Amino acid sequence: MNDQSTAPLQLSDLISQHSARLTQADTRLLDVLIQDPIRAAMDNGKDVSTRAGVHPASAVRLARRLGFKGYPEFRSFLQSSLTEGENGDFESSAARMAARLVRAEEGSLLASVLDSEIAALNNIRNAVSDSDIRAFSERLRDGRRIFVFGRGHSAALSALIGLRLTRSGYHAINIAAQMEQLPELLCSLSEGDVLWLLSFRRAAPLVQEVRRIAAERGAVTLALTDLHAARMDPAPDHHIAVSRGEPGQSQSLVVPMTIANAIILDLAAIDDGRSIRALSKLRAFRATSRLMPGG
CATH class of the missing domain: 3.40.50.10490 (Glucose-6-phosphate isomerase like protein; domain 1)
Known part of the structure; x- marks a missing residue:
């Protein structure tokens, strides 16, 4: 039996934990995030708010209600869910590309690809x-x-x-x-x-x-x-x-x-x-x- 206490936290878990605090604007934001998890991991808070048709600051308020310091930390959580989750996203070529992009810091995409290749090649030594x-x-x-x-x-x-x-x-x-x-x-x-x-x-x-x-x-x-x-x-x-x-x-x-x-x-x-x-x-x-x- 899996130990629920050690299982990775998912967005659905956060929504359940904080459902009593969520507003109508939060619900609209979450609908946008859930419908397109790949884009959700890429967009900043302002872009997500615009797509949801709510105030630009609403994404920040949602992140804080879910227990994050701000939207950047919430976005990092969404990125980790995409790159480390086991929900089948990687059967999609779009998800695989998005996952690679979110692992690369802005301006260092080539370095990220090189690091990935080197790590995979080094693994051959033991495999x-x-x-x-x-x-x-x-x-x-x-x-x-x-x-x-x-x-x-x-x-x-x-x-x-x-x-x-x-x-x-x-x-x-x-x-x-x-x-x-x-x-x-x-x-x-x-x-x-x-x-x-x-x-x-x-x-x-x-x-x-x-x-x-x-x-x-x-x-x-x-x-x-x-x-x-x-x-x-x-x-x-x-x-x-x-x-x-x-x-x-x-x-x-x-x-x-x-x-x-x-x-x-x-x-x-x-x-x-x-x-x-x-x-x-x-x-x-x-x-x-x-x-x-x-x-």
Whole structure:
């Protein structure tokens, strides 16, 4: 049973505690705040009062009735509710962006994003081991073909991984870029192939189905996900799940990209020069061909 005394205080709790003191103007203000909690966390007291059609000082009076020293402190409470709450707001891209904005002090947005990225990257040190990286690279090295699949934001990383593996001399297929041929490609999956799945925020039904087909056909599945998309059934053969940032932070794409880069670099270290030879061959071919853009 949850300890109510240690649970985070919500706006609804404050309204219940102080309902006897609330005025008609307070009710109009609260209606505005509750209807759009994202904007409520962004606006100052004057803006909220204007939208509610009450005196500019009404927002300050409401904040004090709810136990705050002034509206800035009340606004900080609303921001914390947005960035730290567990009410599903972060399924909304607008809420995620608003949460990042409210964490950034005025004039230091870039610094806030950098701090968020650095914190998420530092977390990898404790969350991912060299043995995790090696488990992926060994499977890639030994695979007959490598199918890479990601949807949404992870599709960009899927394309990059497919390109880098191809340049390293591996038969890599970015199936995320060939969705119209998805049945044909997955039908050819068999034992000896490797499926590298990427999934962020949630494991979409399509990702789950691709995983199921790979298991049914005996292909090895590697999964690189964030913590929100970590649950897959059946479980992947090897799985790296890592946080891309706390709620209200930037939900870094740098984190999974860094892990993917480490895996591909480790692959080059264990494939008896295959990656190095392929890259050298590609460089020589580029130098002698007329395929370069603008040539």
